[in-house]
Amino acid sequence: MFEAVQKTQTVQTAADIRKVFVDAGVKGEDYDAAWNSFVVKSLVAQQEKAAADLQLQGVPAMYVNGKYQLNMQGMDTSSMDIFVQQYADTVKYLVEKK
Structure with missing residues (x-):
């Protein structure tokens, strides 16, 4: 998902x-069942x-x-590992900030 959203920017629709x-x-039927579930619909509404x-x-x-x-x-988005580390470091810093 990271690749499609951040790097190639190929995710534009629900179908994408x-x-x-x-x-x-993931089986298409399993994805569809999850997407249409009450839990997912509730989480989407909450978000x-x-x-x-x-x-x-x-x-x-x-x-x-x-x-x-x-x-x-x-x-830095050139590497997933670098991005994740920078992201985690930033979140940790902000969580600890008074």
């Missing part, structure tokens, strides 16, 4: 998301409300302690 999962080995409450201007957006929004523009 489904394709990423199917290409990764949409949170996005509206926080007045998000773009995605991905990550808030720490409801106060700090991560700015990932300065992070």
Whole structure:
């Protein structure tokens, strides 16, 4: 998913998301069942409300302690390992910040 969203930017629609999962080995029927489940629909509604409450201007957006929004523009996306480490370090720093 990271590759499709961040690097190749090939995820634009719900069908594109489904394709990423199917290409990764998830059966289409299993994906469809999960996508249409009550749990997923509830989580989506919860996230949409949170996005509206926080007045998000773009995605991905990550808030720490409801106060700090991560700015990932300065992070290195040339390697998944480097990006994940920088992301984790930034979140840890903000969690510990008073």
